[in-house]
Amino acid sequence: MIATANHQETLDAIDEKSEIGGRATAIIVDSQSIDPSFSDFAKEIHERRAGIPIAILADGKITIHGLDGKEPLPVQKALISLANSWRPEDPQVTVSGPADSVKMNEIRGTLERAGFQSDFVAEPTSEPTVKIKGCDPLINPTKTDLLRAFNIISSPTNGMDHRYDLVIIGAGPAGLSAALAACVNVGLSTLVIESNLLGGTATTSINPIDNYLGFPQGISGPRLARLAVQQIRVLNQTDFRLDLRAQCLRKDERNPGRYIIEVSSERGSEDVPLSAGMILLACGLKPRDLPLAKGSHIPDRGVYYSALPCDRYHEKDNSVVIFGGGDSAGRAALLFSKESRVSVVATYGFNRMSLRLQRDLEDARIATYKTHRVAGFVGDHQLSKVILEDVSSAPPRTLPIAATSAYILIGGTPDTKWLCPNQSGRRRGELKIDRDRSGYIKTDIYLRPYGGKLPFETSLPGVFAAGDVRVNSLRRVGQAVGQGVAAVASMERYAIKHPGILDDEDSPAYSWLRH
Ligand SMILES: Cc1cc2nc3c(=O)[nH]c(=O)nc-3n(C[C@H](O)[C@H](O)[C@H](O)COP(=O)(O)OP(=O)(O)OC[C@H]3O[C@@H](n4cnc5c(N)ncnc54)[C@H](O)[C@@H]3O)c2cc1C
DSSP: OOOOSSHHHHHHHHHHHHHTTOOOOOEEEEGGGOSTTHHHHHHHHHHHSTTOOEEEEETTEEEEESOTTOOOOHHHHHHHHHHHHOOOSSOOEEEEEOTTOHHHHHHHHHHHHTTOOOEEEEOTTSOOEEEETTSOOEESOOHHHHHHHTTSSOOSSTTOOSEEEEEEEOOSHHHHHHHHHIIIIIOOOEEEEESSOTTGGGGGOSSOBOSSTTOTTOBOHHHHHHHHHHHHHHHTOEEEEESEEEEEEEEOTTSTTOEEEEEEESSSTTOOOEEEEEEEEOOOEEEOOOOOOTTOOOOSBSEESOOOTTHHHHHTTOEEEEEOSBHHHHHHHHHHHTTSEEEEEOTTOSTBSOHHHHHHHHHTTOEEESSEEEEEEEOSSBOOEEEEEETTSSSOEEEEEEOSEEEEOSOEEEOOGGGSOOHHHHHTTBOOOOBOTTSOBOOGGGSSSOTTOOTTBOSSTTEEEOGGGBTTOOOOHHHHHHHHHHHHHHHHHHHHHOGGGOOOTTSHHHHHHHO
């Protein structure tokens, strides 16, 4: 990689390298290079320097000149991918629209979890609009529209393959670290599917993650995810698909040893089954629900399962009730306490919350309920009250408290029912995976019989699990990252033993692992 100051220096560097047998494979230029002499420069490159492609990075848009329909070389592919994954570190983003609209809140939440800062302009009568400097405004954008605009995900169906060495289900820390290892260490052709946002639950953390190695000041979950995805996309061997939810696994009857993954998407039209030689289940945990009586009414608006820093805008002057006795609940309470009336309901006390946070709650004079449990919610469409019961009195005394919002931050639980079909599902060929009673996926030594499984291998051969969804997990980013890498080491051993599953001759792993 050579840095040059102007067009002439670039041409000289190309000539100098070619004199000693070197060859330039791509030129990357920024907006300042698009001066009046640029067209002569591009002509010179195309006519006399063998058509080296030029990637132009300008005003948030990327154009590639010079490939003229030719298939790019691998190094060019990597550079083009680098160019495509490029955006200014913090593009100038403005979100405008009615301050209290649910859609506005969704947009700001998506941007925040994806790691982008935005300015907000209240425009009570206009539709929610996102303006990114240098791009057309997005009016009432869906989550997928936003992610595409920010180049977080490449176009969906264009050139999308449906056959991979490895399909990773879940793009949290475990799935992302496995994607990187699968590419760098083994060369597997890999698809990562995700039903929500890249980065997993770590992107819902209010505070920076301060226990992950290498970031002395801590790092926000969204930023960590963005860096991870950038790192993977530079290598240009991993496909990502957001808004695809894995629905069930079946055997691939036409290709013994391989699996079919049925998926569903928001759009429906993209629900084409995927074929995988190996699968990694990195699907983490979903937020745990309150233990309400079956059929209890939950209003459409005002009940949430995560709290993000941007939520404080729409909670201004509201009455907020937070359920939970851990650090996440404590941090959310402090976040909202500056501008809203906040109560915290911790039915099992605060012993999972750090002492410092407990002291901060006291200092902020936040109302706490330690002997109360939830009995129900009131509000037809919008939440208006939370009904609590004081379990220290017999019979329990009912206590209604006014609430415009309730945040349920009581931990997570695995969402793995889809891996455990009932009898009718199984007749259609759906496969079942061993789980423990709470739904965590059993792997290797946790399986009975153990049967010589590889580390992280589930009860289905060639299907692995890593991160929070796996039995006995620690629920830490560091552990999820480590398990993703370790699972790929097992996959390498599995692929060597079962070479028939890698039947894609384009995959770099094909010849390497087969011999
Ligand atoms: C509020 C909060 C704060 C935290 N703070 C810290 C901290 O400071 N330090 C720390 O070490 N840990 C922290 N954690 C824990 C940490 O975030 C998790 O341990 C880690 O994210 C687990 O990674 P994972 O990849 O296993 O799963 P996840 O991060 O949960 O990712 C799983 C992904 O799979 C997707 N998925 C699920 N099912 C499907 C399906 N069927 N199809 C497609 N996709 C699917 C989900 O949408 C999700 O994105 C925190 C967690 C929370 C909730």
